[in-house]
Amino acid sequence: MLNKYPLWKSLMVVFILIFGAIYALPNIYGEDPAVQISGKRGLDVTASTLDAVKQQLDGANIGYRSAALENGQILIRFSNYENQQNARDSLVKGLGDEYSVALNLTPATPEWLANIGAVPMKLGLDLSGGVHFLMEVDMKTAMERAQTNMIDTFRAKLREEKIRYKRVSESGTGVEVVLRNIDDLEQAESILKRVDPGYVFVDNEDKLSLKVTMSEQKIKETRENAISQNITIIRNRVNELGVAEPLVQRQGQKHIVVELPGVQDTAKAKEILGATATLSFHMVDQENDLMSAVNGRVPPGSFVVYDQDNRPVLLKKRSILQGEHIVGANSGRDQQTQQPAVYVDLDAAGGDKMSRGTKGNVGKPMATVFIESVATGEKNPDGSLKFDKQLEVISVATIQSRLGRSFQITGQPNPAAAHNLALLLRAGALIAPIAIVEERTVGPSLGAENVQLGLQAILWGFALVLAFMMFYYRKFGVVANLALAANLILIVGVMSLIPGATLTLPGMAGIVLTVGMAVDANVLIFERIREELREGKSVQQSIHHGYDAAFSTIFDANITTLIAAIILFAVGTGPIKGFAVTLSIGIITSMFTSIIGTRAVVNAIWGGKKLDKLSI
Amino acid sequence: MQILKIKDTWAFMSYRKPAVIFSLVLIIASIVSLSVNKLNWGLDFTGGTLIEVGFEQPANLSEIRRIMEQGGHEDAIVQLFGSANDVLIRLGQRDNVKAEMLGNEILTMLKQGTSQDVEMRRIEFVGANVGDELTEQGGLAMLTALICILVYVAFRFEWRFALGSVTALAHDVILTLGLFSFLQLEFDLTVLAAILAVIGYSLNDTIVVSDRIRENFRKIRKGTPEEVINISLTQTLSRTMITSLTTFLVLLALFFKGGALIHGFATALLFGIFVGTYSSIYVASTVALALGISKEDLIPEVIEKEGADQEELMP
Numbered sequence: 001m002l003n004k005y006p007l008w009k010s011l012m013v014v015f016i017l018i019f020g021a022i023y024a025l026p027n028i029y030g031e032d033p034a035v036q037i038s039g040k041r042g043l044d045v046t047a048s049t050l051d052a053v054k055q056q057l058d059g060a061n062i063g064y065r066s067a068a069l070e071n072g073q074i075l076i077r078f079s080n081y082e083n084q085q086n087a088r089d090s091l092v093k094g095l096g097d098e099y100s101v102a103l104n105l106t107p108a109t110p111e112w113l114a115n116i117g118a119v120p121m122k123l124g125l126d127l128s129g130g131v132h133f134l135m136e137v138d139m140k141t142a143m144e145r146a147q148t149n150m151i152d153t154f155r156a157k158l159r160e161e162k163i164r165y166k167r168v169s170e171s172g173t174g175v176e177v178v179l180r181n182i183d184d185l186e187q188a189e190s191i192l193k194r195v196d197p198g199y200v201f202v203d204n205e206d207k208l209s210l211k212v213t214m215s216e217q218k219i220k221e222t223r224e225n226a227i228s229q230n231i232t233i234i235r236n237r238v239n240e241l242g243v244a245e246p247l248v249q250r251q252g253q254k255h256i257v258v259e260l261p262g263v264q265d266t267a268k269a270k271e272i273l274g275a276t277a278t279l280s281f282h283m284v285d286q287e288n289d290l291m292s293a294v295n296g297r298v299p300p301g302s303f304v305v306y307d308q309d310n311r312p313v314l315l316k317k318r319s320i321l322q323g324e325h326i327v328g329a330n331s332g333r334d335q336q337t338q339q340p341a342v343y344v345d346l347d348a349a350g351g352d353k354m355s356r357g358t359k360g361n362v363g364k365p366m367a368t369v370f371i372e373s374v375a376t377g378e379k380n381p382d383g384s385l386k387f388d389k390q391l392e393v394i395s396v397a398t399i400q401s402r403l404g405r406s407f408q409i410t411g412q413p414n415p416a417a418a419h420n421l422a423l424l425l426r427a428g429a430l431i432a433p434i435a436i437v438e439e440r441t442v443g444p445s446l447g448a449e450n451v452q453l454g455l456q457a458i459l460w461g462f463a464l465v466l467a468f469m470m471f472y473y474r475k476f477g478v479v480a481n482l483a484l485a486a487n488l489i490l491i492v493g494v495m496s497l498i499p500g501a502t503l504t505l506p507g508m509a510g511i512v513l514t515v516g517m518a519v520d521a522n523v524l525i526f527e528r529i530r531e532e533l534r535e536g537k538s539v540q541q542s543i544h545h546g547y548d549a550a551f552s553t554i555f556d557a558n559i560t561t562l563i564a565a566i567i568l569f570a571v572g573t574g575p576i577k578g579f580a581v582t583l584s585i586g587i588i589t590s591m592f593t594s595i596i597g598t599r600a601v602v603n604a605i606w607g608g609k610k611l612d613k614l615s616i
Numbered sequence: 617m618q619i620l621k622i623k624d625t626w627a628f629m630s631y632r633k634p635a636v637i638f639s640l641v642l643i644i645a646s647i648v649s650l651s652v653n654k655l656n657w658g659l660d661f662t663g664g665t666l667i668e669v670g671f672e673q674p675a676n677l678s679e680i681r682r683i684m685e686q687g688g689h690e691d692a693i694v695q696l697f698g699s700a701n702d703v704l705i706r707l708g709q710r711d712n713v714k715a716e717m718l719g720n721e722i723l724t725m726l727k728q729g730t731s732q733d734v735e736m737r738r739i740e741f742v743g744a745n746v747g748d749e750l751t752e753q754g755g756l757a758m759l760t761a762l763i764c765i766l767v768y769v770a771f772r773f774e775w776r777f778a779l780g781s782v783t784a785l786a787h788d789v790i791l792t793l794g795l796f797s798f799l800q801l802e803f804d805l806t807v808l809a810a811i812l813a814v815i816g817y818s819l820n821d822t823i824v825v826s827d828r829i830r831e832n833f834r835k836i837r838k839g840t841p842e843e844v845i846n847i848s849l850t851q852t853l854s855r856t857m858i859t860s861l862t863t864f865l866v867l868l869a870l871f872f873k874g875g876a877l878i879h880g881f882a883t884a885l886l887f888g889i890f891v892g893t894y895s896s897i898y899v900a901s902t903v904a905l906a907l908g909i910s911k912e913d914l915i916p917e918v919i920e921k922e923g924a925d926q927e928e929l930m931p
Binding site: 126134136270435436437438439440441442443445446449450453454456457458460461462464465468469472505506508509510512513515516517519520523524527531549552553556557558559560561562563564565567568570571572576579580583 | 761852
């Protein structure tokens with residue numbers, strides 16, 4: 001018998017290898033320093049912006065390699081880091097704060113490769129440098145707010161329908177509505193039942209009260225909303241930070257992952273991401289004595305808040321307006337006084353509330369209270385994080401006229417503070433506060449160092465295995481080595497091809513491990529061929545039987561390792577996932593190269609002729 | 617060329633009693649060490665803050681400790697990391713309002729204290745909850761892996777083999793954990809990943825051996841189970857040694873060239889592969905033998921005709 005592959009099979013092997021090699025190719029071209037410009041607050045970057053940018057750079061005499069408008073962003077490539085830095089500084093000044101200008105590294109992939117979708121592997125933060133945050137949404141507060149909202153809605157509805165009620169208050173996780181007589185109760189029930197199908201009415205026959213709770217569906221919805229609103233808001237904040245390729249992603253029930261590659265000023269990033277801020281507007285209580293309130297006799301319906309300079313202010317508890325109605329905020333200067341000011345825009349409902357609340361209060365002082373939610377580091381009994389509300393009066397201003405949908409707040413000490421406040425307000429009012437529960441920051445130099453170390457480990461491991469295999473199996477060893485090299489190329493190719501795959505340092509370790517374990521299949525096959533030869537079978541029979549007999553063993557052995565890798569992928573996060581990815585890909589590609597790949601070569605060299613001896 | 621030229625069958629199984637005693641002693645020692653010394657849990661599991669900084673000159677650790685103490689961080693663990701210029705500072709959980717700002721605070725503190733330019737290389741902050749969740753998830757992952765593998769091997773082979781290989785895996789995992797506990801090496805997420813990789817590798821080895829035992833039970837008409845196992849182990853010994861060797865070589869490359877971040881990972885794998893190789897020879901086969909594996913268990917119900925055994929090798 002002779003061992004021959006049909007032509008199509010050999011061609012398939014060659015085709016797959018070329019395909020893998022082409023998609024692995026972009027990884028050797030490196031990266032260009034670049035600047036990326038995008039519009040803030042939904043502002044689009046247009047061709048005219050591109051012209052302005054080009055003019056600006058030419059005017060400042062900064063050389064660039066290319067400038068293009070892609071996917072609503074401008075990308076300018078430079079040949080060195082100095083030009084990149086200069087260009088950034090110049091553009092930040094020239095374009096103003098309506099645009100976000102971010103430093104970036106862009107793959108220097110040649111056009112013909114980019115056109116067929118070949119891109120380099122995505123590097124994890126431990127290799128590229130940057131910040132990784134895991135944030136936890138405070139679900140307890142989200143539920144409390146939903147409850148408060150329920151109370152407000154019921155009160156408004158009852159008032160609207162002119163049904164007199166004793167009280168509407170919270171009771172457990174639900175709301176209790178107490179009415180004056182049976183008629184009112186029946187009427188109220190039929191009206192309130194139409195408010196929201198997510199509210200469940202609990203029968204409460206003997207009393208003049210209605211007990212309402214939220215349905216499972218409604219609770220779930222509220223939690224989902226809290227997460228998705230936070231994700232939207234964090235996306236906005238991240239955009240404000242000017243990061244080139246940020247990642248904001250949900251993880252599990254109440255966590256959000258934020259990854260900011262290349263961010264150096266982590267302190268600022270954390271301050272902006274970690275603080276949830278909202279505003280609340282209250283009338284100053286002028287009827288009661290401030291001093292006695294500070295001394296502990298706080299009149300009911302009022303509360304004491306301190307301002308930046310620690311001076312107390314007595315405020316009415318009922319707020320005129322809360323932060324969730326804010327749709328926009330910008331910083332600037334007051335036209336008359338030149339004081340730093342924040343211009344606030346409200347939605348329609350907010351405008352109505354504001355106008356109703358200020359109508360009868362012209363000439364009286366109104367306070368703007370800044371509420372910041374900060375994680376205390378302590379935990380609730382159920383293990384979730386405890387959040388603390390920090391209140392601060394940021395301005396007390398006399399209402400000059402009835403306010404509407406846009407107004408300004410003054411009282412910030414400097415333009416930077418006004419800018420920061422505007423940024424936080426613009427990012428919106430959160431349903432639920434959020435805290436950073438995990439951070440991993442890798443400096444850019446450590447990232448580059450990790451790449452170097454990982455590459456070295458791969459190359460050394462590769463070289464050692466190549467040397468051993470050649471020494472031990474001679475010509476067959478060379479075949480196995482070819483398969484090993486092909487396997488490395490395929491791993492890189494597949495990693496580049498899969499959009500979600502990220503290379504991390506443990507991922508590189510996974511490649512190293514794969515290099516060591518991939519030869520196992522060939523060792524199994526070659527040892528089998530030796531055994532068959534020893535048993536006195538002919539050369540061709542030994543080759544044939546060696547491959548056949550080893551196959552099921554290789555298959556079983558690899559499947560089990562794959563099971564371990566997939567479980568690792570399912571439960572692991574970040575870098576560990578990277579390890580699982582390279583390990584799984586490596587197992588699959590190595591089965592291809594070391595069984596089908598080597599067989600093609602072995603058949604081509606030894607398979608087609610009559611041999612009496614085989615040196616293996 | 618060949619390292620091992622084996623003409624005769626090695627009587628592996630006649631040493632199984634000393635091997636069982638040897639393994640039991642090691643397992644007991646590991647369990648004792650795990651309960652006495654515990655594991656040196658890394659930041660991923662305990663929570664807290666870790667800062668790696670780079671100095672321009674070799675770092676003065678006692679000075680840094682003094683700065684940390686002055687800053688109110690008496691619990692700070694300060695140590696060199698990788699080179700004389702790199703310092704790793706680890707802090708426990710803080711009831712601080714802004715625990716996540718701690719890293720940057722320390723950086724400023726060090727810059728002022730040493731009046732050197734301090735480069736931030738790495739900051740890691742892990743909240744306590746996250747750590748708890750991870751420990752739970754990690755244990756769950758390990759358990760799921762073991763069960764899935766048990767099911768697969770039982771399905772593909774025979775329950776005696778499945779039990780044998782899972783015993784071998786548990787053996788390897790316990791010994792590796794024992795080593796980490798005994799040497800008080802830091803147990804972080806990468807080490808957990810390495811242990812799962814050890815499970816994968818050790819199983820790989822065990823399956824190759826089991827596969828051969830199954831084949832030989834079918835092929836060799838005479839001979840006791842012990843003899844068949846001895847023959848199978850001898851036949852696969854050469855492959856077992858070579859694969860362990862190549863894997864060992866790449867792991868050495870990883871250990872010496874991969875940098876300090878990957879040391880724990882490489883250590884766990886180096887040790888794991890070592891015990892994994894041993895366990896695939898002794899533990900798995902011994903258990904299968906003790907459970908009474910025999911020819912009848914592995915012969916397919918339909919009796920093959922003479923000379924048909926070549927086809928029967930294919931799945």
